[in-house]
Amino acid sequence: xxxxxxxxxxxxxxxxxxxxxxxxxxxxxxxxxxxxxxxxxxxxxxxxxxxxxxxxxxxxxxxxxxxxxxxxxxxxxxxxxxxxxxxxxxxxxxxxxxxxxxxxxxxxxxxxxxxx
Amino acid sequence: xxxxxxxxxxxxxxxxxxxxxxxxxxxxxxxxxxxxxxxxxxxxxxxxxxxxxxxxxxxxxxxxxxxxxxxxxxxxxxxxxxxxxxxxxxxxxxxxxxxxxxxxxxxxxxxxxxxxxxxxxxxxxxxxxxxxxxxxxxxxxxxxxxxxxxxxxxxxxxxxxxxxxxxxxxxxxxxxxxxxxxxxxxxxxxxxxxxxxxxxxxxxxxxxxxxxxxxxxxxxxxxxxxxxxxxxxxxxxxxxxxxxxxxxxxxxxxxxxxxxxxxxxxxxxxxxxxxxxxxxxxxxxxxxxxxxxxxxxxxxxxxxxxxxxxxxxxxxxxxxxxxxxxxxxxxxxxxxxxxxxxxxxxxxxxxxxxxxxxxxxxxxxxxxxxxxxxxxxxxxxxxxxxxxxxxxxxxxxxxxxxxxxxxxxxxxxxxxxxxx
Numbered sequence: 001x002x003x004x005x006x007x008x009x010x011x012x013x014x015x016x017x018x019x020x021x022x023x024x025x026x027x028x029x030x031x032x033x034x035x036x037x038x039x040x041x042x043x044x045x046x047x048x049x050x051x052x053x054x055x056x057x058x059x060x061x062x063x064x065x066x067x068x069x070x071x072x073x074x075x076x077x078x079x080x081x082x083x084x085x086x087x088x089x090x091x092x093x094x095x096x097x098x099x100x101x102x103x104x105x106x107x108x109x110x111x112x113x114x115x116x
Numbered sequence: 117x118x119x120x121x122x123x124x125x126x127x128x129x130x131x132x133x134x135x136x137x138x139x140x141x142x143x144x145x146x147x148x149x150x151x152x153x154x155x156x157x158x159x160x161x162x163x164x165x166x167x168x169x170x171x172x173x174x175x176x177x178x179x180x181x182x183x184x185x186x187x188x189x190x191x192x193x194x195x196x197x198x199x200x201x202x203x204x205x206x207x208x209x210x211x212x213x214x215x216x217x218x219x220x221x222x223x224x225x226x227x228x229x230x231x232x233x234x235x236x237x238x239x240x241x242x243x244x245x246x247x248x249x250x251x252x253x254x255x256x257x258x259x260x261x262x263x264x265x266x267x268x269x270x271x272x273x274x275x276x277x278x279x280x281x282x283x284x285x286x287x288x289x290x291x292x293x294x295x296x297x298x299x300x301x302x303x304x305x306x307x308x309x310x311x312x313x314x315x316x317x318x319x320x321x322x323x324x325x326x327x328x329x330x331x332x333x334x335x336x337x338x339x340x341x342x343x344x345x346x347x348x349x350x351x352x353x354x355x356x357x358x359x360x361x362x363x364x365x366x367x368x369x370x371x372x373x374x375x376x377x378x379x380x381x382x383x384x385x386x387x388x389x390x391x392x393x394x395x396x397x398x399x400x401x402x403x404x405x406x407x408x409x410x411x412x413x414x415x416x417x418x419x420x421x422x423x424x425x426x427x428x429x430x431x432x433x434x435x436x437x438x439x440x441x442x443x444x445x446x447x448x449x450x451x452x453x454x455x456x457x458x459x460x461x462x463x464x465x466x467x468x469x470x471x472x473x474x475x476x477x478x479x480x481x482x483x484x485x486x487x488x489x490x491x492x493x494x495x496x497x498x499x500x501x502x503x504x505x506x507x508x509x510x511x512x513x514x515x516x517x518x519x520x521x522x523x524x525x526x527x528x529x530x531x532x533x534x535x536x
Binding site: 024025026027029030031032033034035037047048052053063065066068069070071072103105 | 244526
């Protein structure tokens, strides 16, 4: 039953998180955070939304392949080269001096955390 | 111009995507049941002489010793990555044909700066999805296949070969073995060898077209025309319903009793019937087959096969299982170790156009709704959540071996790639 036809005119779709958080569906991958290197910004078990179609800019969060592992770190451009920095100060910076060695998997565009 | 985009060692590239430790390692992927090699990185053949189709048990030690990374087939991963590749490619042309899980023809007619456009395509797939591709471009599909083949074989091409002039085509076809041509099977190439034709160029320039037609049928002649740059094969992007649907598997361990054999058959019927419904078809014929181990010289080889015609078309899983089980009952012989079974649905019609039968009921509306609900739930879940109890609940006896399967990285929340 409609209220003088108002409902039909004003029915809009439910909001979709997919639409909000995923800009490039085919280039977007989900990953699971482990450990506390990025604490308190990113916690263990968080779902990371990673877009491969974006080019990493300085100060962005990225997934980088380094030493046979996938790292979640902040990407910094410095005069000496690139730095992969953890949020947690107990973790050391990773310096990448040779540009070719930097293997960025993608840029983290958002984080999903489930509480319940 | 026609482009053929082909993913390099696609299954292996998928396995490497979330495994940086495998970046420079040799990788092989095994068939269903870990039977034989279905995909291998390029160095595998050169370094170890392992070919596609080699049984795994023959090379297991070699793999262990040389630290070759071995994977069972992970189809949920490959299908997901394939879908990403195809969707990304479709951005570049309105006219595209996904030719297989890892290759597609793209119609690039009207594109001005072909070389940079093709480089852009290649870069997009490699950057956005992370799967390396080779691209061959030429006036026809047949020549695009040749170009693609050369792009993959020669490192100096950087994965792109464009055969847009007669000279380039001459040069490419001159050294190209005729048996490596697309659609030229062994039998055909042997016939061509008899005529002294060994290279693709000799085949292209062979003048007696009538004889080519007689020898290799009309399609053979079309292939020759295509090599000459005359397009005979168009982009086929319309969905063509399959005329026959098959589901066959080798068992993890041999089955000797009728019960597990029936369970396996019920599962194959379930998967075949789901595919049948997904193309909006019904079938009027079902065949069941099972056999013993082919590779074991110690036992006598037995094969059983039987077909039943149905008086009216159906896509009802339960009805088809019932009929398939009758066939198993009729064929089954005690005391034999069965290693493989399969089901074929044939005489397939569109469900809206099939012949009704006066005396037998076709699928009722109620039944159709039930099937649709089951399919919707099963497709959404990705696994067979709802199925007939005939399929069994514990398939230990015959279930496939997948000892080396990687996680479902892109299709399961609990198996996402982990980062530190």
